[in-house]
Amino acid sequence: MTLNLKSIPTQAGGWFKPKETLDAVAILVEVSAWDRQRPTPNGPKDSALCNVSVFRTPEQLSSLTPEVSQGMRIEQTVLARDLETMIGSAVLVTVAQIPPTKPGANPAWVWRQVNDPTIRAQVIAYAEQRDKAVEAAVTAAPTFD
Structure with missing residues (x-):
């Protein structure tokens, strides 16, 4: 029998704070789950559970x-x-703030797609390298058959 190894989506990474990633070169967001109107202490909110890889500087990239x-x-x-329709997928983005449409409202945080082919190629290389390392670890794991 082959091993079909999956991960249980769990919240261990805290909450995404867009202001902390405002100047990031690229953000790889891999969506595990999405909940409509999930109960929170501040009232119900749409919520995405994701694995987030932030490339803050060109050196990290x-x-x-x-x-x-x-x-x-x-x-x-x-x-x-x-992110609602992105479950099981990944997006390569940055974040930006747009001015409010109504007077007195707060600016909204939005995703901006990364279209630079060089950045995209480097992030894809990172994902492939990471996936190969996981596959190698699974292959090296002992079998108990």
Whole structure:
């Protein structure tokens, strides 16, 4: 029997804070789960459970060493809703703030797609390297048959 190893989506990575990633070169968001109107202490919110890899500087990108958070919650209204259809997929983005449309409202956080082919190629190389390391670890694991 072959091993079909999966991960249970768990929240261990805290909450996504867009302001902390505002100047990031690229953010790889891998969506594990999405909940509509999940109960929170601040009232129900749409919520995405994601693995987030943040490349803050060009040096992190070139060395393929992002800051990785497994099981991070994204609950900012627009950011979470944009991830609703992305379960089991990944997006390569940055974050930005757009001015409010109504006077007195707060600016909204939004995703911006990364279209630079060089950055995309480096992030894809990181993901492939990471996946190969996981496959190698699974292959090296002992069998108890």
